[in-house]
Each structure stands twice: as structure tokens, then as C-alpha cells.
Amino acid sequence: MKASLMLCDAAQVCDGKLYILGGGWSMTVAGLAPMAIAMRLELAWGEAPNPHHWELFLQDEAGEQVTIETPEGPQPVEIRGDFQLGTPQGVPLGSDIPLNLAVTIGPLPLPANSRYRWQLVVDGESGEDWYASFSTLAPPQMPQQGGPANGPTGPAPMPSGPRPLD
Numbered sequence: 001m002k003a004s005l006m007l008c009d010a011a012q013v014c015d016g017k018l019y020i021l022g023g024g025w026s027m028t029v030a031g032l033a034p035m036a037i038a039m040r041l042e043l044a045w046g047e048a049p050n051p052h053h054w055e056l057f058l059q060d061e062a063g064e065q066v067t068i069e070t071p072e073g074p075q076p077v078e079i080r081g082d083f084q085l086g087t088p089q090g091v092p093l094g095s096d097i098p099l100n101l102a103v104t105i106g107p108l109p110l111p112a113n114s115r116y117r118w119q120l121v122v123d124g125e126s127g128e129d130w131y132a133s134f135s136t137l138a139p140p141q142m143p144q145q146g147g148p149a150n151g152p153t154g155p156a157p158m159p160s161g162p163r164p165l166d
Contacts, residue, residue, distance in 0.1 A: 002042040002096070003120055005132040011038040011102035018100035030112035030136035037118055037132060039101040048085040048097040054122045055080045056103065061115040068109055079103055112138035 009022030020038050028035065037056065058066040058077035067074040085097050110116065113136065120130040 001044065001047060001122060001125075001127075003122065003127055003130045004040050005118065005120060005130065006038045007118075007132045007134055008036050008038050009034075010104065011036040013100045013102050016100060018102060026133060027135045027137055029139050030114075031109050032107055032139060034104065034106050035134075036105065037103045039103070039120065041099045041101065041122065042096040043085060043099065044096060045087065045094050048087050051082060051084045052123055053080070053082050054101070054120065057119045057121065058108075059117050059119055066110070066116065077108065079105070110136050112136050 006020065006023050007025055008020045009025075011018065011020050011023070013019070018038055018040065020036075023038060041054075043052075056079045060066055066077045068077055081101070081103075083099060083101075085099055087097065091097060115133065115135050117131045117133040120126060122130075
């Protein structure tokens with residue numbers, strides 16, 4: 001089996017096609033941005049008719065499973081699913097059978113300035129490149145305000161665009 005993963009802003013599968021929005025990133029603002037994982041698996045002809053189980057585990061840079069606080073206590077960040085393809089009609093005998101998957105993940109409470117990776121495991125096995133890594137950045141700082149109507153150097157500038165007649 002072959003597998004490839006891509007981090008993206010959003011992904012979905014429709015009619016077997018993988019639709020990706022904002023794909024290929026590796027840095028995100030800590031705790032603010034949702035993410036999606038677009039996956040493409042290629043199963044050997046003989047593997048396609050069998051049932052399969054996949055899992056994604058979020059790991060820190062030391063390879064340890066990431067946990068987050070929930071009302072039920074600390075829980076590992078993981079996603080699981082099952083699939084069974086069969087052999088599609090019209091696919092030449094012996095061909096690899098592709099499967100596209102998309103997983104949407106809401107914002108996670110991850111600290112800034114850290115490195116993580118989503119590790120894919122299918123049927124208890126993982127390839128050496130079956131992962132997608134990313135780093136978290138500190139949220140941007142908001143500029144300080146000088147006052148309600150004035151900036152630090154005087155009156156606020158007039159916005160551009162149409163102006164009233166004098």
C-alpha cells in the first residue's frame with residue numbers, strides 16, 4: 001500500500017475526487033485555525049476487496065502522542081475510520097486501486113512554537129513517509145491604540161474613497 005498526506009485549510013471527497021482548499025501548508029497559528037488532512041491511498045489489487053482500518057495520531061516532536069484536556073479528562077488526539085473498496089469495474093486486472101479520504105479537524109489547543117505530525121496507520125502498519133508535519137506560531141500581536149479618535153501622532157487619517165463635498 002502507498003499513502004500520501006497533505007495538510008490543508010479544507011478538503012472533501014466527492015465522486016471519488018479529492019477537493020483541496022489551501023493545501024500544502026506546514027505552519028499555522030496556535031489554537032486558532034481549523035485544519036484538514038487530505039489523504040490518498042493506493043491499494044494493491046489483492047488488498048482492495050478486504051476490509052481495512054485507518055488511524056491518524058497527532059504526535060509531538062519527540063514522537064509522543066498528544067493529549068488535550070476534555071470534560072472527561074486528558075484524551076489522545078486521534079481519528080479513526082474503516083473502508084473496503086472492492087475492485088471497481090473497468091480497472092485493468094492487477095492495477096493499484098486509489099482511495100481518496102478527507103478529514104476535517106477543528107481548532108486544537110496546541111501551544112505556540114511547537115512541532116507536530118499527523119501519523120497515518122493502516123491495518124496496524126505505517127510507512128516511513130505516511131505523515132504530515134506542521135509547526136505552530138504565536139498569534140499575531142494587535143497594535144496598541146493611541147486613543148478613541150487620535151493615533152499616537154495626531155488625528156487619525158481620513159479613510160480613502162469618496163469624500164463629502166465641502
